[in-house]
Every structure is written in structure tokens, then in C-alpha cells.
Amino acid sequence: MPFDDAVFNIGRTALLVAALSAGAVDAMRVATEDRLHQDRRLARARGTRVAIDAMLDAGAFAAWLSGSGPSAAAFVDRADAEMIAAALPRVGRTLVVDIDDEGAVIT
Numbered sequence: 001m002p003f004d005d006a007v008f009n010i011g012r013t014a015l016l017v018a019a020l021s022a023g024a025v026d027a028m029r030v031a032t033e034d035r036l037h038q039d040r041r042l043a044r045a046r047g048t049r050v051a052i053d054a055m056l057d058a059g060a061f062a063a064w065l066s067g068s069g070p071s072a073a074a075f076v077d078r079a080d081a082e083m084i085a086a087a088l089p090r091v092g093r094t095l096v097v098d099i100d101d102e103g104a105v106i107t
Helices: 003-022 025-031 038-043 046-057 078-086
Strands: 062-065 072-075
Touching: 003 025, 025 062, 038 046, 038 062, 046 062, 046 072
Parallel strands: none
Antiparallel strands: 062 072
């Protein structure tokens, strides 16, 4: 792994934490860029690349390969979620979920 690529990803991780904590949706797309694994994995899951591009083109703040793939995830404005989901290819499943801003609760 090239040192520069590792530093790039660490910087993006820090940016993502800052963007999430500040609500800076304009920084999220840059913050989810990756040099370590996404391109290699997406080369084997071309449909996922199509889905990511479709979400970004439809207005998602950021979209990325989720886990080891071929799933993808995105940050979107809740008001645009259904429209962005409708822009996805008709292959696979789409799930729109809300972010839990409360966290774990002991009852």
C-alpha cells in the first residue's frame, strides 16, 4: 500500500468526522473519497459503480461502496431520499433509512 494513499484515506476519515459533526454536507463527497480499495472492488461490481454514480447525479451528498460490496450507501437530504432511490437502476434492492441521532438507550 503506498504511503501517500494511506495518508489520503486517513485525511478523508478526519474530514468525514468533521463534516458529520458540523453538518457540512458540502464536504461529504470529498470526505468519502478512497484510494485503498473502492476502485479495485468496483471494477468487479460494475453495477454498484452505476448505482453510486446514479445517486450522486440525482443529488446525494456522498455515495460509496458499503462494506465489502456490492452494496452501496449514500448520505442524502431526507426530502430527496425517495427521488434519489427512484434514480437507481432497477436491479437489486433499495432501502431508505433515517440516521439515528439518539444512539443506544438503556431502558
